[in-house]
Amino acid sequence: MALLTVKNLRTTFRTDDGPVCAVDGVSLSVDAGQVLGIVGESGCGKSAMSLSIMGLLPTSATVEGSIQLGEHQLVGMPNSELRTLRGSEVAMIFQDPMTSLNPVMTIGWQLEEAVRLHQKVSRREARALAVAGLAAVAIPSPEERLKTYPHELSGGMRQRVMIAMALLNRPRLLIADEPTTALDVTTQAQILELMRDLRSEVDAAIVLITHDLGVVAEVCDEVAVMYAGRIVERASVDELFARPQHPYTWGLLASLPGRNRAGERLHQIVGSPPSLMNPPAGCRFAPRCAMAMDVCRADPAPALTEVAASGAVVACHLDAATRAREGARFASSEDSA
Amino acid sequence: MSEPILTATGLTIGFPVKRGIIFQREVARVQAVDGVDLTLHQGETLAIVGESGCGKTTLARGLVRLRDIDAGSITFMGEDITRQRGRPLSDFRRQVTMIFQDPIASLDPRMRIGQSMQEPLDIHSIGMPAERKRKVQEAMERVGLNPEHYNRFPHEFSGGQRQRIGIARAIILEPRVIVCDEPVSALDVSVQAQIVNLLEDLQRDLGLSYIVIAHDLDVVRRLADRVQVMYLGRVVEQGEGEQVYNHPRHPYSKALLSARPIADPKLARSRERIVLQGDVPSPIKPPSGCRFHPRCPVAQASCSAHDPRLEVAADGHGWACAYPLAP
Amino acid sequence: MVRFLIRRILGGAFVVLVVTLAVFVLFGPVLTWKSNISPARLYAGKNPSPQQIERVKALLGLDQPYYVQYANTLRRLVTGPTQDERDRICPGSTAAECDQLLGRFGSSFAKQRSVDSLIWSRFPVTLSLAIVAALIWMLISIPFGVLSAIRPRSLLDRGSTVFVLVGQSLPVYYIGLLALYFLAYKYGLFPLSGYENFSITNPWPWLYHLLLPATVLALQFAALYVRITRSQMLDTLNEDYVRTARAKGASESRVVVRHALRNASLPIVTMFGLDLGLLLGGAILIEVTFGLQGLGALAVEAAKRLDVPTTAGIVLFSAILIVVANIIVDVVCATLDPRIRLE
Incomplete structure (x- = not known):
């Protein structure tokens, strides 16, 4: 039984120009002790999804579907009840450590507050927990x-404080939204190492949201690739890098600057992600896909279907043979060599 | 190798540290850039890589004379422009332009993009007004923007398109050199590739030379012919891309290379990782001796006393380390 | 912190020095030159003879060169009148009588009193008015500003927008006269004018006399402060650390009060300090409308009677108050926000 099971999540924002469906029918699950990576570019709905799980969306947003965390159903749970879960059952780390801590309170005050919001302990005990x-x-x-x-404190130190604060109440689910994006490369390496160390110690399910496939490869067990509010591919991390199935994943893999060969032009995905206000019909990636067929540009969009004998799922109309052949070109070097 | 087009020798750029109750006096200077040499050849790309606080952005601004130079000199096409003013400086700025990291912040939100791109032409009074518009539309086409969008506002464009606008503005004066300050780091991964390819195309078609500033060695791997790695205001290693990437000699370059996550889970699990401890020290009080020694995984006792100079071998590969790594 | 404070105080002293120079030049040489109103002539009474004027000039030291006069003004401001001045201006009177006539800010032309004693007799009225008004407008604007920021576009938010518009567009004397006519004259809920001294044992008469003018004065400010509080809170509530506080499981009221309000309060505190400093120099329209004998009313009287030393004294006194308010604001801001202490 998975710790977190999200089914058919739809998050819609009311805006002056009409509704925007930032998350459109996403389903996923994570087990305790497992790290699920959610990869996608800005605007793909990955942050809206994490805020939906946390119940931190503005009032202009509506959430439909099901978010089952252990014995709790989070969709439709009154805010007062949700609040007791936030910070204790489910905690979150944000992207920018520079702005995510209250500038006018001491680190100690903020840590002790996190403890005392959920545990009935004295100030002294809260302090000891903060130090630990x-x-x-x-x-x-x-x-x-x-x-x-x-x-x-430096940026790396602040992110450590954020992580410490998130873990103070031993959450069962930890959501990390781009936790290393705002950091320098060597600091990012420190934080990633810290997260690898911690994942074995805290027996929590971790959802790691990132745009960086490198980060995914370093720390995740499972990966879901999101595009324009939908999951287009979901697989174990080894499977995804060895046998990527979706053309969008190929594009992401190919445009990683570190892995192309010298003298070869960087593979690029043409255009930019669609507006969620007015998403294209059919497969949302079709307008940017080099292999798109007529069927891709018409509704209904391809459903997530199982890839034979791998446990992966992909939402693509291309036939399995084509996907295997094309995907091999973008697979990580070790497997393709 | 062709003629150097832009060289800097012993470039030092500092910020004042001020103290005092009423009258602030300068008590010290923080050397953000401390004696940096660089040479940019015609048609090549020189990457300057380092983390925040290493002085790379100050260096970039110094190179286009947006910051005052404390010591050292900048030579552009054989002419010393370190302290030029007026006409010669404006001519220099016409030939050495800049692309910024954040395409949103560097465009005036209330100005139509056509006007934004035309501004350099207006400032340097190039061509008749009608001709200027034509030039802008040519530049738009060249960078892959629809010239019909001349009258639109910046917010109507995506991040990648805005960076294209920034690039169009940089090439409109037909410069010889473009200094690119983190040109792709604010962009989405799939869009980064488009901009890298565009920069390469422009270099080939227009014979441009680039200085690319980046915080991450991987991002500039494609673009760079030569690389200089900076740490706390100094160049710690330099060389051809192949030399620095495949045979780093300075432990910091090696750490920087190994710090970037590898998009290959099997390799990521098996590889040897160098994770530096601590943070970059403050440039106000740089460590004694080698500035990298407090974080260096292979530092010896003498490193805290002896400040290694950058020694450049005949093949162009140079490093500032007393105990360099094996090639 | 001490360095910070010393620097601010020295800076403030410098500002006061500049103001004294400006006041001296404007009310001395410039006034004489532009309007042919010689202070000595004014002081000498109605239709003075030239000899009388000369005598007054000598008496007040106005026959000295301007730089000597300025130096004397400064010295008097810092140390009070010298024995020499006392002997010259009030010969034969007791020290107490002489103090009534001579002071740091000089002597009034119109009344045989020192400007100091005039200011100190009026200042409690203005101070009381300002404090009561400030309390009222803060009590209105902080809750309303915060509540309308929490629920933007709600009925309360829209209502407070209307209030802001009304408060800012109606002049105080208009609201003041309306209030006087209906609340004081027609229904007799409040006194028509006047002021009672504050007493610890029974502050009610004091408050009773001040309530109406202070409320009218406060409405104007409250309108502005609701707006500022609302916009500051809206900005702060969008900050990342507020989201962090919510993610920790803090209740909405805790998020607003403990996390957001303190961060949002800096610009409000700054403005409040300066407005209060400004008000302490006299709220002319309110004081005149409600017949309160405060500094503002004194300034009007002095200006009408061409009482140059009194006018100059009030200007200088208000300037000092504003400088002091500024320093207090800086200190309060530094305690609220640790990042400020560094500078």
Whole structure:
């Protein structure tokens, strides 16, 4: 039984120009101790989905479908009840550590608050937990850090504080939304290493949202590729990189700057992602897809179907042989060589 | 190798540190860029790579004379432009233009993009007004924008298209050199490739030379002919792309290369990773000796006392390290 | 923090110095030159003879070169009148009598009193009015601003927008006269004019006399402050750290009060300090409308009677108040936001 099961999630924002469906029928599940990566470009709905799970969407948004976290059904749960789960059962780490901590409160105050919102402990105990939390994310001299303000810490340190804060109440589900995007490369490596270390210690299910396939390859077990509000491909991480199935995934893999061969032109996906206000009919990737056929441009969109003998699912009209042949060109070097 | 088009020698750019109760006096200078040499040849791409605080952006701004130079010199096509003013400076700026990281912030939101792109022509009084519009539309076509969108506003474009506008604005003066400050790091992965390809096409067609500033070695791997790796205001390693990428000698370059996540799960699990500890120290009080020694995985005792100079071998590969890694 | 404070105080002293110079030049040489109104002539009473004027000039030191006069003005402002001045201007009177006539800000032409004693006799009225008004407008604007930021476009938000428009577009004397006519004259709920001194044992008469003018004064400010509070809160509620607080499971009221309000309050505190400083120099329209004998009313009287030292004294006094308010604002902001202390 998966810890988190999302079924047919639809998140719609009311705007002045009409409704925008940011998440359009997404289903996925994560087990405890597992890291699910959700990959996609800006505007693909990955952040809207994580905020739907957290119940942190503005009032202009409506969420339909089902989000089952353990014994709790989160869709339709009153906000007061949802609040008791936030920060305890499910915690979140955000992209920009520079702006995600309150600038006028000390680190200690913010950590202790996180503890005392969910645990009936004295200030002294909350403090001890905060110190332990900072130590767990390898922050040197944690006692002294409690007295500092966020602006006195570097970006990497602040992200460690954010992670410590998220883990203080031992959540069962941790959502990390682009946790390393705002960081320098070597700091990103530190944070990724920390996350790898922590995943074995905290027995939580982790949903990692990112645009970077490299980050996915480093820390995830399962991957879901999102495009324009829908999941186009879902597979185990090894499977995805060895036998990518969807043309959009191929494009993402090919446009990674690190893996192309010198002298060869970078593979590019033409155009830019569609507006969710007015999404194209049929497969939403069809207008940018080099292999699109007539059937791709007409409704209904291709459904997620199982790829034989791999456990992966893909939403694409191309036949299995073509996908296998084309996909091999973009597979990670080890398997294709 | 052809003639150098732009060279910098011992370039030093600092920020003042001020103290005082009423009258602030300068008590120290932070050397954001500390004695950097670089040479850009006609038609090549030089990448300058380093993390935040390494001085790469200050260097880029210094190279186009947007910041005052404390020491050292910049030579453009044989002419010393370090302290030029007025006409010669404006001529220099016509030939050395810039592309910025954030295409949204670098476009005036209330100005039609045609006007934004035409502004450089107006400033340098190039051509008749009617001719200017034609030139802008040619540039738009060249960078893959629809010339009919001349009268639109920046918010009507996607991130990639806005970066194309920024590029069109940079090439409209027909420059010799473009300094690109993180040209793709604000863009989505699939759009990054489009912009990298566009920059390559323009280089080939217009004979441009690029200086590309980036925080990440991977992003510039495609573009760069030569690479300089910076750490705390200094160049720690330089060389041809192949040399730096495949045979890094400085431990920092190696760490930077190995820090980037690899998009291959099997390789990611098996490879040896160098994860640097701690943060980049403050340039106000740089560490003694080799500036990298407190974070260096192979530092020796002498590294804290001895400040290694950048030694460049005959093949152009150079590093500033007393105990370089095996090639 | 101490360095910060010293720097601000020295900076403030410098501003006051510049203001004294400006006031001296405007009310001394410029006034004499432009309008032919010699201070000595004014001081000498009605239809003075030239000899009388000369005598007054000598008495007040106005026959000295301007730089000496300015130096004397400055010295008097800092240390009070010297024994020499006392002997010259009020010979033979007791120290107490002389204090009534001489002060740091000089002596009034119109009344045989020092400007100091005039200001200090009027200042409690203005101070009381300003404090009561400030309390009222903050009590209105912070809750309404916050509530309309939490529920933008709600009925409350729209209502407060209307209030803002009405409050800002109707002049105070108009609302003041309406209030006086209906609430004080017609229904007798409030006194028509006047002021009672504050007393700890029974503050009611004091408050009773101030309530109407202070409320009218407060309405004008409240309108502005509701707007600022609302926009600051709206911005702050969109900050990432507010989202973090919600993700931690903090209740909405906790998010608003503990996380957002403190961050949003900086510009409000800054404006509040400056407005209060400005108000302490006198709320002319309100004081005149409600017959309150405050600094504003004094300034009007002084200007009408060409009482140059009093007018100059009030200008200088208000300038000092604003400088002091500024320093207090800086200190409060630095305690609210740790990032400011660094500078």
